[in-house]
Amino acid sequence: MSIKPPVEDFATDWDHTDPAWVANPYPIWDDLREKCPVAHTDRYGGGWFPSTYELVSAVANDTDNFTSRTVVIGNGRPGDDAPPAPIGVAPPISSDPPFHHIARRLILPAFSPGVVNTIETFVREYCGKLLDNVSAQEIVNGGSDYAQYIPVAVIRQMLGFPEKDDDLFREFVHIVLEGIDEPDLEKRIADFEPIRIYIEDQVQDHIDNPRDDLTSYLLNAEIAGSKLLPEHIFGTMILVLVAGIDTTWSGIASSLYHLATNPKDLERLVNEPELMPLAVEEFLRFYSPVTMARLVKEDFDFNGCPMKKDDWLLLGFPAANRDPKAFPDADKFVIDRKINRHVAFGLGIHRCAGSNLARMEMRVAIEEFIKRYPKFELADADAVTWSQGQVRGARNLPLRILN
Amino acid sequence: MKVVINADACTGQGRCFGIAPELFDFDDLGNGVVKGDGNVTPELAEKARLAEANCPEHAISIEE
DSSP states (O other): OOOOOOOSOHHHHOOTTSHHHHHOOHHHHHHHHHHOSEEEESGGGSEEEEOSHHHHHHHHTOTTTEEOSOOSOOSSOOOTTSOOTTTOSSTTTTOOTTHHHHHHHHHGGGGSHHHHHHTHHHHHHHHHHHHHHTTTOSEEEIIIIIITHHHHHHHHHHHTOOGGGHHHHHHHHHHHHHHTTOOOHHHHHHHHHHHHHHHHHHHHHHHHSOOSSHHHHHHHOEETTEEOOHHHHHHHHHHHHHHHSHHHHHHHHHHHHHHHHOHHHHHHHHHOGGGHHHHHHHHHHHTOOBOEEEEEOSOEEETTEEEOTTOEEEEOHHHHTTOTTTSTTTTSOOTTOSOOOOOTTOOGGGOOTTHHHHHHHHHHHHHHHHHHOSOEEESOGGGOOBOOSSBOOBOSOEEEEOO | OEEEEOTTTOOOOOHHHHHOTTTEEEOTTSOEEEOTTOBOOGGGHHHHHHHHHHOTTOOEEEEO
16 A cells, blocks of 8 residues: 555545544544535545535435446546446446346345344344353453454355355455455455355355355346346345445444443443334444445536546545534434434435345344443553444454453 | 325335334335325324434325
8 A cells, every 4th residue: 555645634635544534534524514515635536525414415316427336436536447337346336227226126125124034033143152252251352253253144144155164254255345445456356366266156056056045046036037147146246245244343343332432321221222223323323334435427516516527426424424414413422312314324226235134233233242241341442443444443342341 | 194105215224114113114125115004193193203204315204
């Protein structure tokens, strides 16, 4: 990674990987909302960052002027060799209408609340096993001992990959996630090769032995009477890996961070478990993990800003969720906030397809953790780290278990 | 009082059937659907208003 100069003015030179933004982006966004609600940067080849709820909503709902063909900001402007619309590399997140609609309809049933309900028991038992594994420890890492494992196991289970491959699968997931930030395309492709082979083997095994899981579901799916192209199936499987893991991992770990640093909220949640649904929505609002990028389709003027074709636009859902115009006491965590129209899962046609799954994983993971450990605190506040990039969450989270 | 979902605006955020499962259900795509005729009994009025106020897509309306 090249060394980038620190940002001095986020209104004209924002950078979501700047150490100040990674450590604590909220004061930066508060400042931008006041001074410059659509910030600009020349970094990454040029891009924009709206920070108000209203403007984030406007962009998310405007598929005429913004394309999703690349949703993760790269090192420069996407050239002509960038993945084409409408399918993109990982449908449907990288797809535009009208293909988007078809690809999305296809996968939604696999993530519907009805399907999610059927795997809740698996998640609860898995969380219990993780907690059993660390039961002798005085200090439990909420990130690396707990949160990171849960979505990996869920996705592995949903895809129908062998349980014995859990460790291998986790390693692959790390490579895929790290690959997002790897600027060297050849290295990225080389690192990716074992994953491609593994997934192709798993797909072949599902062709030979069809079963009731997401892989067989994709293999059986049809668009207008034809089976999906192999690259569509592969792209959707990669999407599930990339979108379904560090996002939920972040949501769980950030929630545990909050409870470790706010003992009154922890005590209330332990004593009033019926608050959990409201608490999960407030965790999602206050610690929203995900920002997504768009590309400007053609030169046009947005909110007085002269946007050029192929400029980046970073959709700050987490910033929208802290907008005081949209939420009273936006900068306060209110565990029983009753009106909470947060946009942590995005808005419009690209609403996170896995949102029901993510919610269930967060709820179950937090319930099981606080049932086992009703009292805990940060073991070392200085050791806590947050992930960098378009997914934000607590990573290193040493928790001291209290009696 | 009656709850209505604008199916064109609903994207399946899942808040309505989470808040008021007595009034809302989901279809096989995970989109919200109104249960029965959508009539709201007085004891469910507050839940209906909360479902309306929490929908990020503003897809729910209440007819008094």
